[in-house]
Amino acid sequence: MAILSQDESQAILKKVLSFSTSDECEATLSGSNGGNVRSARNAISTSGAADDVSLAVEARFGKRSGVATCNEFDDATLRRCVQRAEEIAKLAPESPEYMPLLGAQTYIAAPKSFAASTAGITPDFRAMQIGKTMKICDEKKVTSAAFLNDEAGFVAKRNNKGLEAYQQYTNLSFSITVRTPDGTGSGYATGDYNDAAGFDAGTLTQVAADKAAMSRNAKAIEPGKYTVILEPAALVANTDASLLAALMNALDARNADEGRSFLSKKGGGNRKGEKLFDERVTIYSDPTNAEIASLTFAGDGRPQKKMTWIEKGVVKNLYTSRFWAQKSGIPDIPRPGGWIMEGGTQSVQDMIKGTAKGILVTRLWYIRPVDPQTLLYTGLTRDGTFYIENGKIKHPVKNFRFNESPIIMLNNLEAIGKPVRVNGNLVPPLKIRDFTFTSLSDAV
């Protein structure tokens, strides 16, 4: 029952709303099927599957609200769920940040966020893909640890003010770390897709294995300020915080207006409209982009549409709650599902060719905020860090700890490469000057 069609979903939601006696009522139905397989030491370590469908009902009386959920869909259960939400709402305090439920919305045509190939994945498919990685690594006499995860799901919403929304989605993500038997080399590759037809574990395994072989016996070089080429997986991670995601997470209007953001202005207000980055930096979101198709509506039902966040280095828009938008008289913009950083046509290899001296970084790790005032973050390189000289990788280098702010980084931009999909975003490799490494790590 996990993937309900639009008609099936809306039929349940209509019935739910018909049971309501509240001033405002909204029901959200969501469900997913998923599975995963994980390997280590060239063997499968864990593997599982789970499915779930759940209904959440929010009832409101005036500025009072209550929520209840259930995961059975007979009339009696649905009626009880609505009654419970109403009972809770009657007991709740009035919310000082109350906003009425949205009425009918116009959503852009749903993009291809759902692929039957992904929804149809079986345990045998997962075993076959992970088996392929293990075979390649056995042949190369290297050790792999990998993770394959797939999910197919849907979200449907309806309220008694006329809002109606529905969309299906699928996602597959894969990542692999390959280590050499002597423990001196490690390489990494990752990919994610709406449509599993574009996925081949073997291709990504080759990339990681090649990097592992190249990164053996790394040399120590002094920490300091270096020109770096940050691969897309070093800029946005699907396993950790990351520098570009940190920047996007900081584009919140309320924090900026309240004075606790790098976007806060001295004396009050925010820095929207200011040029804070290199003019080549343009970041936007677009749920219909074929490569990163995502939901066309936000959690509260607001439409997601193409939105420019940073244009030619200027902060163009900030996202905000509906309450703060109304209170501050600013545009009512939801947080995006995924985003796109505009880039050029150069590959990482092209960027290496154009570098006299620099460091190539495959992946960053354990990235944590140090100072929200300057958006300073710390973390480390891992799984493939190389010294570049005269347009070629000269030798692997030991991993570094960095202390750097994405704001400073995007002002020290040397070149932008061709964007690729990482964790539902399109991210280009970046060449950055004066990137700050503060210490060395012996970790491989």
Next chain:
Amino acid sequence: MKRRDFVGLTGLATGALFLPTFPSLGGNPVDPARLLEAVDPAVNKRLADAALNAAKAAGATYTDVRIGRYLNQSIFTREKQVQNIASGESFGAGVRVIANGTWGFAATNTVTEAGLAKAAQLAVQIAKANSKVQKEQVKLAPQQGYGTVSWKTPIQQNAFEVPVKQKVELLLAANAKALENGASFVNSSLFQINEQKYFASTDGSYIDQDVHRIWPTFSVTAIDKASGKFRSRDAMSAPMGLGYEYLTPKAADKIPGPAGSDVIGYKNSYDILEDAAAAAKHARAKLTAKSVVPGKYDLVLDPNHLGLTIHESVGHPTELDRVLGYEANYAGTSFATQEWKAKNIPFGSKQVNIVADKLQPGSLGAVGYDDEGVKTKQWDLIKEGKLVDYQKIRDQAHIVGQKESDGCCYADSWSSVQFQRMPNVSLQPGKEKMSVDEMVSKVDKGIFIAGRGSYSIDQQRYNFQFGGQVFYAIDKGKITGMLEDVAYQANTQEFWNSCAGSCDQSDYRLFGSFFDGKGQPSQVSAVSHGSATTRFNGVNVINTARKIG
């Protein structure tokens, strides 16, 4: 208590659900009254047997089933208003099997005999599919069946029985204290967890456990509008394996920091009002604190700060799954390999004695049995500076030539597969009497650090950088004022070898990590780390100040 009575008493119920449920807590929002309903162990046994039988019929040679009811309530406030109150419940079952020598796992929220049987069959199907590409068969350390047993966190007051109104009033009172003392903003929250876990396996165990945890916390921000500068200070509470009694402060549980620091530590109970007032003063003081001069300093680390250092630099690298490479793609491996251990290289100075412990009262990690039916225990990890053992689960013990698990296998939900997680890992206090003031009096050039700040460590646990909440300069044996922009960087072995000793048992306290992440798909775990205030000599301190224009 009847459901209606409870809802009436709560007053606020689950109102104001305008923010999403805290993601790490999971579950679906529910009527708070449901949090007091219990599940009959006899029903669970019948359901578990359905899974065990179905898996066996499908060809499993080993099966365990976990029927879990995970309850949580989180309350969020800011300044004078309630932002969100969410009562959540996640109920379902996970079935893990070995078939054809390979693990398989499936989970379902259809908690019926048919639902569990179907999940068991799917788990066997997955195991058999995987066995086609698997080379090594799973080897499980033998485990006796315990029959029907139970365990419960020894709480005095179930936090879910306390009316929501009372809890909200306490948080709003803490916010008021912060605002009265100069805070520009304050966000406070209270997390409460109750895991009702039923475990059964083909070893013959039927284990019923009732686990409780609580975490009151806040963050205070002070802003200087003229300069645009803002600084924050978070709560000095520790999440604990306790009931609501943790929020009834007792004078005997308050431990003052060094003279001149204005820091108060908390042991088994927490005074949130006092701490909120102090936090506001600290946040304001940070706006004008002196920026640290980078260099080598002797560090005096408060237990509420040192706990995280222990967690990252000792707890994680001694997890055997990391040592063996199971986490290589995500959380990383470990420098503390079996070969490294065999060389007897010092992990730390002789002052360093670190114990793994799943029994410690009040700790987040205390349970009676792990999630593969192993009774929990205490054991040594580091003895007089040498690594003597790891943390293990049943399918790893044979790899290091041992015959039993350490009881370290856990899942964060019925829908997650259980795997190796950290027990409480704690630094033993000094055996000789020493107060914090005595320790500080012997430091010529140092920094006293309290509270959990920014933290980052590499994937083999060598290079780390830690910040904190408050920093005080120590000059010639005395605290001389507050510092800012402080972070220390070190190599794990060098750091623990620079350990010059700890204060005694009277200063010993627990730090806690409520949402420790690991695994793919990522799971969270809650764990405590105890220590007394401890000195480390000659640690590299950097200045983290930057200008962004």
